[in-house]
Amino acid sequence: MELPDLVLGRYRVEGLLGEGGMGLVFRGRHAEVDLPVAIKVILGEASASLRARFVREAQLMAKVRHPNVVAFHDFGILPTGEPCIVMALVEGEPLDEYIDRKRALAWPEVVEIASDILEGLAAVHALGIVHRDLKDANVMLSTPPGSQRRLAQLLDFGIARPDASFEKLTKTGSLLGTPHFMAPEQVTHLHAIDHRVDLFALGVMMFEMLSGLPPWEVDSHAALFRRVQQEPPLVKAAAHLEPLPPRLVETVARLLKIDPSDRPADARATLQLLTDTAAAPMAPRTSQKQTARGGAARIADTIAVAEDAPQPWLLAARVPARKLRQKSLRQQLAALLPIGGRGYTLGAELWFATLPEDLDASQRVRVDALRQALTALLGEVPIEDVGAGPDFRLPASALAGATPLPATLQRLVTRLLA
Numbered sequence: 001m002e003l004p005d006l007v008l009g010r011y012r013v014e015g016l017l018g019e020g021g022m023g024l025v026f027r028g029r030h031a032e033v034d035l036p037v038a039i040k041v042i043l044g045e046a047s048a049s050l051r052a053r054f055v056r057e058a059q060l061m062a063k064v065r066h067p068n069v070v071a072f073h074d075f076g077i078l079p080t081g082e083p084c085i086v087m088a089l090v091e092g093e094p095l096d097e098y099i100d101r102k103r104a105l106a107w108p109e110v111v112e113i114a115s116d117i118l119e120g121l122a123a124v125h126a127l128g129i130v131h132r133d134l135k136d137a138n139v140m141l142s143t144p145p146g147s148q149r150r151l152a153q154l155l156d157f158g159i160a161r162p163d164a165s166f167e168k169l170t171k172t173g174s175l176l177g178t179p180h181f182m183a184p185e186q187v188t189h190l191h192a193i194d195h196r197v198d199l200f201a202l203g204v205m206m207f208e209m210l211s212g213l214p215p216w217e218v219d220s221h222a223a224l225f226r227r228v229q230q231e232p233p234l235v236k237a238a239a240h241l242e243p244l245p246p247r248l249v250e251t252v253a254r255l256l257k258i259d260p261s262d263r264p265a266d267a268r269a270t271l272q273l274l275t276d277t278a279a280a281p282m283a284p285r286t287s288q289k290q291t292a293r294g295g296a297a298r299i300a301d302t303i304a305v306a307e308d309a310p311q312p313w314l315l316a317a318r319v320p321a322r323k324l325r326q327k328s329l330r331q332q333l334a335a336l337l338p339i340g341g342r343g344y345t346l347g348a349e350l351w352f353a354t355l356p357e358d359l360d361a362s363q364r365v366r367v368d369a370l371r372q373a374l375t376a377l378l379g380e381v382p383i384e385d386v387g388a389g390p391d392f393r394l395p396a397s398a399l400a401g402a403t404p405l406p407a408t409l410q411r412l413v414t415r416l417l418a
Contacts, residue, residue, distance in 0.1 A: 006031060007039055008076040011086060023054070027089060036089040037073055042082050051083060057157045058085045063127050068120030069154045070140070090153055092142025095205070099136055104212030104238035106376040107248055108332045111274050113141070114206050115328070116152035118274070121202070122267040124154070125195040131157060132193070134201035135181045136208070148322050179218045180204065184228035184258050196260040199270060203255025203263075210248075212238040215256065232256055242373050245335065247277040275331070314392075314409055315385040316352035317374055318416045324349055329377075336373050344399060350413060354394060384415050 003013050003026065011028045017038060018025045023046070026039040042054045061072035074086035095113070099105075105113075117139060124131060131138075131154065138156045143149070183200035185191035207215040215232035218224050235252045237244050251273045257263050264270040323329055324345060333351060334343050343353040355370075371383055388408045397403040405413065 003039075003041070004079060007078070007084060008074060008086070011037055011039060011074075013039065028086070035073075037086050038089045039084055039086050041078065041084040044080065044082055054083055054085070058083070060127075060129050060157045061085065061087065063129070064124055066120055066123035067144075067151060067153075068116045069123060090140045090142050090155075092140045094137055095139040095141055095152065096136035098141055099209060104241060105209045106241055106373075107210060107237065107244050108377045110206055110209045111248070111277060111332070112328070113139075113152045113209065114202060115271060115274055117154065117202055117205075118267045118271040120152075120154040121195075121198055122271065124157075125198070125267055129157065130193065130195050131198045131201075132186075133157075133178060133181075134198045134205075135178050136205050139205075148320075179224050180214065182224075182228075183260065185260060187224060187228045191260050194260070195266060196263050199255050199263050199267065200257075200260075202270070203252055206252050206255070207232065207235045210235050210237055210244060210252070228258070231258055242369075242376070245277050247273070251277060275328070277335070313355040313385060314352060314388045314412055315355060315370065315374075315383070316350060316409075316412050316416055317378060317384075318349055318382040319351050319378060320381075321348040323378070324351060332377055333374075336370065336377065346399070346413065350416065352409070352412070354388070354392075382416055384412050386412055 005012070007013060007028065010031050012031050014027045014029060016024060017027050023040055023042045026041065028037045028039045029035065030037060042051060046054070055075075058072070058075040061070075062075070064072070070090055071088035072085070073088065075083070076086075077083050117134075121131070121134075133156065134154070138154065140153045140155055141150055142153065144151060179187075181201040181204045183193075183197040185193055186197055204215060207213075215235070216223075216227045218227055231253070234249050235244065236249075251264075251270070254263055254273075255270065264273060319329075330343070330345065330351075333353075337343055337353055337355070341353050341355045343351065345351050371385065374383055375381075386408060388406075392406060392408055394406060394409070395403065398405050398409075404410065
């Protein structure tokens, strides 16, 4: 497709970014204010109904102003008669390509990505808009200029046509969406289609991000109809990653319920479930050894406990201040701690935790498991740990700066700041 030198009289085309079933996307730039843009153009042979949906997408995008939704700039008709949409150019990586590259993600990262998607969906749904084709290929991961935080942003509002292998499932062409991510009611029409189809699609995406595998295979008409009549198994983390918090497993299961009334009420309710997951302690595990009192020693996640030679541990990380100020990150740090552990911030860029007294020097491997979980959450940041000794005490006055820090903790902090 040949575009004019200036699209809509003000956007220069710099090259092709990608193409889909019904259109092309070009990289462009505003000729006067030097603003980079993406220009989406429908193919000339597109049907009247697809053209109408394209125009409808422009109308919907123009209503939404949210950091987790790609920004709409302009709309117009080319001299050849094709409509085009001009939107913000998002420099980043599509979520589907990121998943293909990483295979499976640690659960705190999945919660972060899903929370961004839900923020965008909440803004979209508040305007009465249902995306209807939410999928990992329609989510872009990027770091905006001047920001240190990666964002997930929603793209493409309902213009994708059904995959060619499923076009004959309906004579009216009303089966809109991508089969792998479609809610049961989009296939069976047994329930009205509303915002909860987007929540179902998010559940599919989260299942795949967490496990590295899709919740089901949809490779035929028969498989599609079988799939919408049965819920998938509970999601499990990939073998090389830490186990999932039970609340997160439950949330994904609720998103994938067959009956939409069994799913969370809306995007905000789902976002609260994820916030609660990050803030809650991990479910306890029972060790194989029993204590002298017969009770099972307990600890969260991948970290097991020892019942002999108790000695408290300290673990500290030097976290960039911009990250440590984020409440969601502090909640996720707290969720990683063993039951009985306590986390604290100290100054602008230090986080440390006191670990339960049933971790001892002979169980250093258990502390290493926690270090690995922290590295997965924080990235490559300095982390130190040390056995604090049986007499270690951490008074509130020390945390407030009124009295010196205990010597063991002070040495740990000094090592981190060196």
